Amino acid sequence: MLYPGSIKPLYEQLKDIIKLNITDGNLKPGEALPGERQLMETYGVSRVTIRQSIGELVNEGFLYRKHGKGTFVAPKRIERPLARLMGVTEELALDGLNVEMKVFKTESQKATPKIRQKLKLAEEEPVFCIARIITVAQEPLSLDYNYFPQSIGQKLLNANLSKDLIYTQLELYGYKISTGKQKISAGKATKEEAKLLQCKLNSPLLVVKRSTYVESGLPIVYSQALYRGDRYEYVIDLQRQPFGLEKNNV
Known part of the structure; x- marks a missing residue:
C-alpha cells in the first residue's frame, strides 16, 4: 500500500517510491522494473496509476523502455x-x-x-x-x-x-x-x-x-x-x- 491519508495523488506517491529505490541503490542502472501486475499487487493501485507513474519517470530520465522487453532503470546522470x-x-x-x-x-x-x-x-x-x-x-x-x-x-x-x-x-x-x-x-x-x-x-x-x-x-x-x-x-x-x-x- 501507499501512504495512507496522503493528499498526494497515487501516481505521484508511486513515483516517489520508485525514485527513492533508484537513488538508494535498491534498483540499479540497467535493472528491470517489476512488471505491472507485480506493482499492482505490491502497492494496491490500478494499472492506469502505474502507467502514469512510469510514463513520467521515463520522461524525466529515471527509466527507459525496451520494446518487447520491459522498463529498465536508466544509467545514473x-x-x-x-x-x-x-x-x-x-x-x-x-x-x-x-x-x-x-x-x-x-x-x-x-x-x-x-x-x-x-x-x-x-x-x-x-x-x-x-x-x-x-x-x-x-x-x-x-x-x-x-x-x-x-x-x-x-x-x-x-x-x-x-x-x-x-x-x-x-x-x-x-x-x-x-x-x-x-x-x-x-x-x-x-x-x-x-x-x-x-x-x-x-x-x-x-x-x-x-x-x-x-x-x-x-x-x-x-x-x-x-x-x-x-x-x-x-x-x-x-x-x-x-x-x-x-x-x-x-
Missing part, C-alpha cells in the same frame, strides 16, 4: 561542476568512469563565419576539425567537435586521438592553456546525432560551446559538445550573500 576548465574526457576520468573515445572525423575544412570569428582566422584560412563519440560504460554520452587553426590541428594527428586528452596534448606541444569562455544551451538531436548517440530523433541535448585561450589571450580551440540530456547535467554550488552587503563593502 553524470554531474559536473561548472568552474573548471577541462576537456570532456578529463572531466569524466576524474570520477573513475570507464571512458572510451571513437574518432569519426579528422579533416581540414572551410571555416564557417562563426568558427572563423571564434578562432580569429583570416578570410580564407581553413580550420581543422576533430570529432569524437564519447562513451561511458559502453553507452554513448556525447559528441565532441573540436576546431583548431590548421597548423595546430595537424600536429594532433600524431597523437592517439581515441585515447589521448586533447588539452594534455596541446600542453605537451608547449601551448599554455589558461582560460575559457563557455555557453550552455538546450538542443534537439538531429537524425545524424540521434544515430550516433543511440537516442530518438529530437531527444533533448545539452549543448556546450567553448572557446579556449592560451596565456597570450589567443584562441587555440573552439569546441562544441552535445550531451544526451538524460545522462548528463551540470551542477553549480551557490552561496547566499546578505542583500546590500556587497554595496556596504565598496
Whole structure:
C-alpha cells in the first residue's frame, strides 16, 4: 500500500517510491522494473496509476523502455561542476568512469563565419576539425567537435586521438592553456546525432560551446559538445550573500 491519508495523488506517491529505490541503490542502472501486475499487487493501485507513474519517470530520465522487453532503470546522470576548465574526457576520468573515445572525423575544412570569428582566422584560412563519440560504460554520452587553426590541428594527428586528452596534448606541444569562455544551451538531436548517440530523433541535448585561450589571450580551440540530456547535467554550488552587503563593502 501507499501512504495512507496522503493528499498526494497515487501516481505521484508511486513515483516517489520508485525514485527513492533508484537513488538508494535498491534498483540499479540497467535493472528491470517489476512488471505491472507485480506493482499492482505490491502497492494496491490500478494499472492506469502505474502507467502514469512510469510514463513520467521515463520522461524525466529515471527509466527507459525496451520494446518487447520491459522498463529498465536508466544509467545514473553524470554531474559536473561548472568552474573548471577541462576537456570532456578529463572531466569524466576524474570520477573513475570507464571512458572510451571513437574518432569519426579528422579533416581540414572551410571555416564557417562563426568558427572563423571564434578562432580569429583570416578570410580564407581553413580550420581543422576533430570529432569524437564519447562513451561511458559502453553507452554513448556525447559528441565532441573540436576546431583548431590548421597548423595546430595537424600536429594532433600524431597523437592517439581515441585515447589521448586533447588539452594534455596541446600542453605537451608547449601551448599554455589558461582560460575559457563557455555557453550552455538546450538542443534537439538531429537524425545524424540521434544515430550516433543511440537516442530518438529530437531527444533533448545539452549543448556546450567553448572557446579556449592560451596565456597570450589567443584562441587555440573552439569546441562544441552535445550531451544526451538524460545522462548528463551540470551542477553549480551557490552561496547566499546578505542583500546590500556587497554595496556596504565598496
